[in-house]
Amino acid sequence: MAARWGELLYRMATILAGLIALLVIVGYFYDASRGEPIIPIVPLLLAGIIWLIGRSCRHLPVAY
Numbered sequence: 001m002a003a004r005w006g007e008l009l010y011r012m013a014t015i016l017a018g019l020i021a022l023l024v025i026v027g028y029f030y031d032a033s034r035g036e037p038i039i040p041i042v043p044l045l046l047a048g049i050i051w052l053i054g055r056s057c058r059h060l061p062v063a064y
Contacts (some may be wrong), residue, residue, distance in 0.1 A: 006060035013054020020047040 024043050031038050 004060070006058045009060075010054040010058035013050050013057070017047040017051040017054070020044075020050070 020043055024040055024047070028037060028039055
């Protein structure tokens with residue numbers, strides 16, 4: 001049985017947001033090792049927005 005488009009978009013958005021968050025965490029630890037721990041807020045907000053858009057796509061109606 002094929003997955004609905006909304007579910008597929010949600011999964012893709014979740015993966016993309018997770019990758020962005022992972023890169024932010026890696027960058028934070030890299031900067032912390034150099035003595036400059038900075039948490040970049042903009043990429044984390046972007047990841048959250050991407051995840052929310054994917055979450056809203058999860059409830060798209062099924063078109064046959």
